[in-house]
Amino acid sequence: MKKVKSPADLRKIKDEVRERMYSKEKIRVRVHMGTSGLASGAREIYDFLRLELEKRNIHASVISTGDMGYSHAEPTLEVTLPGKDPVVFGNVDKLKADDIIENYIKNGEYVDGILPANYRKIE
């Protein structure tokens, strides 16, 4: 258990985790699993991805997050390939998820249904 004893401790954790989360070699997949996502079947996609990525020998971290607000296109998921900007895919079913693994994750080829970031972020 890491007890944070000062703001400096907090910064240390922050730097460590950022390093781990955004390391250049890693493929990251985020499945948006808030109520809207789950209601449209995000859990199934999450399980499918974890299983299939392992089966196909692709090292990627798959995590569940809250929803981004794209209720019209749930389930949605986000893939970040090493050294690239994250890409969000909408209306993902198992077929589409398979497509995403085969085309985007393996070859960097886009598939239909991309939801570009239509917002500005702080920072």
Add this chain to the structure above:
Amino acid sequence: MAREKMQILICGGTSCSDKQSEALADNLKLELEANALENDIKVVRSGCFGLCNLGPVVKIVPGDVMYVKVTPDDAREIVSEHIMKGNKVERLLYKDPSGKTKSAEKELSVYKKQLRIVLRNCGIIDPENIEEAIAHDAYEALGKVLTEMKPLEVIKIIKDSGLRGRGGGGFPTGLKWEIAYKNKSDEKFVVCNADEGDPGAFMDRSVLEGDPHAILEAMAICGYSIEAHKGLIYIRAEYPLAVARLKTAISQAREYGLLGKDIMGTGFDFDIDIRYGAGAFVCGEETALIHSMEGMRGEPTVKPPFPAESGFMGKPTNVNNVETFACISPIILKGASWFSATGTEKSKGTKVFALAGKINNVGLIEVPMGTTLREVIFEIGGGIRKGKKFKAAQTGGPSGGCLTEKHLDTPIDFDNLTAAGSMMGSGGLIVMDEDDCMVSVAKFFLEFTVEESCGKCSPCRIGNKRLHELLEHITKGKGTLADLDRLKNMSYVIKDTSLCGLGQSSPNPVLSTLENFRDEYEAHVTVKKCPAGKCKDLMEYFIIAANCVGCTACARVCPVGAITGERKEPHFINPSICIKCGACMEKCKFDAIIIQ
């Protein structure tokens, strides 16, 4: 990975579809085929880039080159110049007012209408892992506040930022904190109002599900500022996922020493508990909420005393909404002037809206205050479903009013909405099209308030019921012109005499529809017709003999046998038997059945 392939992304946002992005995609594919490139270069349809006033946009990777306002005829040049020769097509690049071209997507992002402050981490972090939250700045503001600032300094920043309560009332948050600070007591409380009751609004839920630590941190900051050591989150039990994630977040924060005794070694104690509500709308009102938390009936009491003087257990209590709390940490980290740079004169920052109803892109959006309704509905929201005509948008849920076409270009902020006879509310935005009957809409919202009225004061308990009956009467075709005046008078009486915000605002949907759509009400009471064709008792299904081929499909589907006619002869609906279910109209392939 193989060498990166060239790919063309075309926005297929619904608002761009109007601008021929379909034809553009086809032309690009044809051009690629003509040059035998179709196997090497992929054309992909994507969602909206948020640059609709520049649409359709085409993005080419690698390089992230963005072309704006591309027409189907530009396909040839894009393929022959950019794809084949690698030269950018200068005339299709965006030029800013000074004439400088901007080609990369990142440079164009300043033109995007949405700005995410409240939703900054939603969908980005794993809400069940505090370390990911910390990696995205969580608890940094708390550390800064505890080690570098005095309570009044924090309050000053919040005051200067111009942040106003996002729960609906729009009361200045800094002022609220200051009042709570000034009321000295041995014990004080910070309460987070997560009792999101507006039909159609779900931004609080999304924030709690996606970024619970933002709320915990902000509550601790508030606790430090008003000298409270106990925080309570009042959340409806109907949000099981949000509750579960909050619980996980609270226990992880305690584990890391970010909640509980001696936070970050600064000697400040603050802990948070969860209180469950049963989902009563009235419990969003702060006094009712406090009573419910104390284990009593969720009924409001007269203010003053305000909760800041005598709230939970009779102690000074500061109640803020989830979305308000979600704004706190960025304000502390980036400063008051950063926050107040966004928004309008009296409403600073951003607002999350939950788009619902007859709109293409249903979901959550976050825009700076002052964005117009037109931008929200037609650009970000992608316009009205099935290309129908926009009629009205209800803001503020059952307490608000409707905005019509004439309000489309009004910048949305607290004061403008109030002036337009509606209110900000928690940010639900229900869009209605030409097929919606405004009398039925008002009736729907009143039905909700009648059910949700706590029954404590008679104007709300009895008055709303009577209002609902009158509307029921009108939609059944039994109303008269005098009823419209009666509706109006009764609405004002209810507004003026009710005890709490629920009753004081419940007639708003009636008043605003009456104001904006009086002709529709009049049609219901004078000629007994519903212009939108929604009120069952006022319509009649009718078969146009000329269109009917006598296929008998309608007669077979009619559950009450109201349709008669020989095969291959025009059919007929008997109005005295017809129950107006509409099954025949759905079945008819020849558009022979209409509503009169």
